[in-house]
Amino acid sequence: MTQSESIIQLKGVDICFYVQENGFISLKDFVLNIGKYSFLKKQFVLQNINLDIKKGESIALLGKNGSGKSTLLRTLSGIIEPEKGQINIHGKVAPLLGLGVGLEHELSGIENIKLSCALMGMTQYETKQLMPEIIEFSELGDAIHWQVKRYSTGMMSRLSFSIAIMKQPEILLIDEVLSVGDIGFQHKCLKKVSDIKEAGATIIFVSHNFAEAQNMCSKAALVNNGTITHYGDINEIGPIYHQLFEN
């Protein structure tokens, strides 16, 4: 494989939400208003997205809150199907979209590692092999045997981040989950992500911390008004991104 090979390609991708037009949340409302409105209404979140990401690149997704960055990551990870357009992904995607997802509070840390690994599609053998590394990276010590409901928020994030990051992915999607834990752990996470990058993974990174993004990524895509308005070197995109917030 050459270095310039495309790993992610999006061509004219439209992504929709299907919302209930009048926000019916109860059947009663729906029955009382039957025939007046259609059931689900299409609402475009992102339109005409074109992206061509090469293997080994790291891209920062920048944009305001609610501009569709997370939705784009969900689409890349296959959770949302696009309405239109073509998506080609050549590689295994590891989405890090939310921490603490799938943690079962009544189970211990160890049991949760097994559960989360299973949810991510790992085999029992793989899980067993990764287990010591996960425990060590999380620095939880004896607490790994506690029920997760006794963990603090920081400890939970440590656990789920350690689980999510341990398997060397080909494509890593990160949605603002690095700002967890204390400073020591944050540095450790950033270092781990850099290591993964060094090992040849492609990274797509959503962050509102521009310095962090600049550190991590060479390129950036600016998401605004439902589409990618700018795409290129992160140092060129930076001023445009900051301009968004000036008015």
Place this chain on the structure above:
Amino acid sequence: MLNPLLFLLILLLVFSKINHIENFGLYALSGLVFWNFISSSILQVLTSFIDNASILKSINLHPFSFPLSAIVAALINLALTLVPFFILMFFLGYQLNFSLLAVIPLLLITAIFILGVGMALGTLNVFFRDIQLLWTTIIPAFFYFTPIAYTPDLLPESTRYLLKLNPFYYFIESYHDIFYRSVVPNSFNLMVCTLLALFSFLLGYTLFKKYRKGFISNI
């Protein structure tokens, strides 16, 4: 586990006076165990999408895995609770016989029925959250509409056909055949069960397939 036991006690105290059948205890118990299984696992399948909202939003799993895991978990749970119930059934006079083998295909048909009904209601529940409340309100009514606390022949001949409008009737009567009457289930009832299971699964899966694109934005 305790719920059906307490219920059994109530049924024995209250309804054994009006039911003049032999061994009402076994009749009530065999109906109750499977009624409990059906009604509670439909609810579990129904809420499986909502309960796993955060996983649905951030891990790429096929959404069908949630109802499927709910029904598999319910079946495992049933297998475990059947052990003490079998002991109780022997005390109530149940005798082991070959018709018991029919319980395996019947459970499979029941599971498909549950999956179908649960998925249809569960898909709607993503958009209308009161489906869940409606269901928990309606299900006790169905309990009395199904011959569990009484036998069908307690009703006057002219109204007995009403019972047959209830889909749960066919399932519970089939379980009664196996565990109470110790015979292979009535083939007509079994056929209705199979048709109900296929129909409900088709309905549930079609609804699910049609509206699953709206899950992420509505859950």
